Amino acid sequence: MRYETAKNLNNTRFKRLIGVAKPVFDEMVKVLKAEYQVKHARGGRKPKLAIEDLLLATLQYLKEYRTYEQIAADYGVHDSNLIRRSHWAEETLAKHGFNIGKQEIKPDDxxxxxxxxxxxxxxxxxxxxxxxxxxxxxxxxxxxxxxxxxxxxxxxxxxxxxxxxxxxxxxxxxxxxxxxxxxxxxxxxxxxxxxxxxxxxxxxxxxxxxxxxxxxxxxxxxxxxxxxxxxxxxxxxxxxxxxxxxxxxxxxxxxxxxxxxxxxxxxx
The missing domain is CATH 3.30.420 (Nucleotidyltransferase; domain 5)
Known part of the structure; x- marks a missing residue:
């Protein structure tokens, strides 16, 4: 499913199909776009997958656990391209707040x-x-x-x-x-x-x-x-x-x- 179709879903159906709430998805897109701008500040070739579609493909892999080859075929890209960019998305999100960081336990917890x-x-x-x-x-x-x-x-x-x-x-x-x-x-x-x-x-x-x-x-x-x-x-x-x-x-x-x-x- 492309982002052009997914963005028209209501919050409940978006969560069911994608596995992530819409506000959280939007926050993840912001993180990836900001990091992409830093990484490609000097320019470069335009990617075949938009950031939103890349994130959707990454979440589909985690949620549905189909092969990368199947998901890549749905988006019209090569599986090696999707693997490389999905790994970058996972690492970027984990580095920028979407992980379990150091949290203190309070005395009344x-x-x-x-x-x-x-x-x-x-x-x-x-x-x-x-x-x-x-x-x-x-x-x-x-x-x-x-x-x-x-x-x-x-x-x-x-x-x-x-x-x-x-x-x-x-x-x-x-x-x-x-x-x-x-x-x-x-x-x-x-x-x-x-x-x-x-x-x-x-x-x-x-x-x-x-x-x-x-x-x-x-x-x-x-x-x-x-x-x-x-x-x-x-x-x-x-x-x-x-x-x-x-x-x-x-x-x-x-x-x-x-x-x-x-x-x-x-x-x-």
């Missing part, structure tokens, strides 16, 4: 922690390092720390499989300043590191949960679900909900870019 896995193709080397025994497949893992509004505060990705708790330790995030930390059962033992952390209480045959305990756990889960909603927004982009088939070195860049877009949409 309630932070939510969770991790998700993205399936990858079987690596040629170090296969065991990427293998998840839980998922029975090769994966890359990403950990998100959010507040109760769904704003992503910190994002950490690892280039090998890690248990949730080990990934949190290796990320070295300072959570002691927060008022309350809510995490799932993958972070058992977190309360020994941070006294304000709360993880689900396990039931057993000898010590079943009382009705009061169940009510308390349900109330905590209704708050903690916000971080799951964040991952739901991330997985709306098929590049992360299907098998990730690109170079792993660009995984963190793209994850930061999409999470940065999610934060920008919350700020509207």
């Amino acid at each position: 309630v932070v939510l922690i969770d991790a998700t896995e993205v399936k990858i193709q079987r690596p040629k080397k170090r296969q065991a390092a990427y293998y998840s025994g839980k998922k029975k497949q090769h994966v890359l893992k990403t950990q998100a720390i959010t507040d109760t509004t769904g704003r992503i505060i910190h994002l950490d990705s690892c280039q090998a499989y890690r248990h949730d708790m080990r990934l949190l330790r290796e990320s070295r995030r300072s959570l002691h300043r927060s008022g309350l930390i809510l995490a799932d059962s993958g972070y058992q033992g977190l309360d020994k590191i941070c006294f304000q952390a709360k993880t689900p209480v396990k039931s057993s045959k000898k010590k079943p949960l009382t009705q009061q305990d169940r009510g308390a756990e349900s109330a905590v889960s209704s708050i903690r679900i916000k971080v799951e909603h964040v991952f739901g927004k991330v997985k709306a982009y098929k590049i992360f909900s299907t098998t990730y088939r690109n170079h792993r070195r660009r995984f963190n860049l793209r994850m930061n870019l999409i999470c940065g877009i999610i934060n920008q949409e919350l700020a509207i």
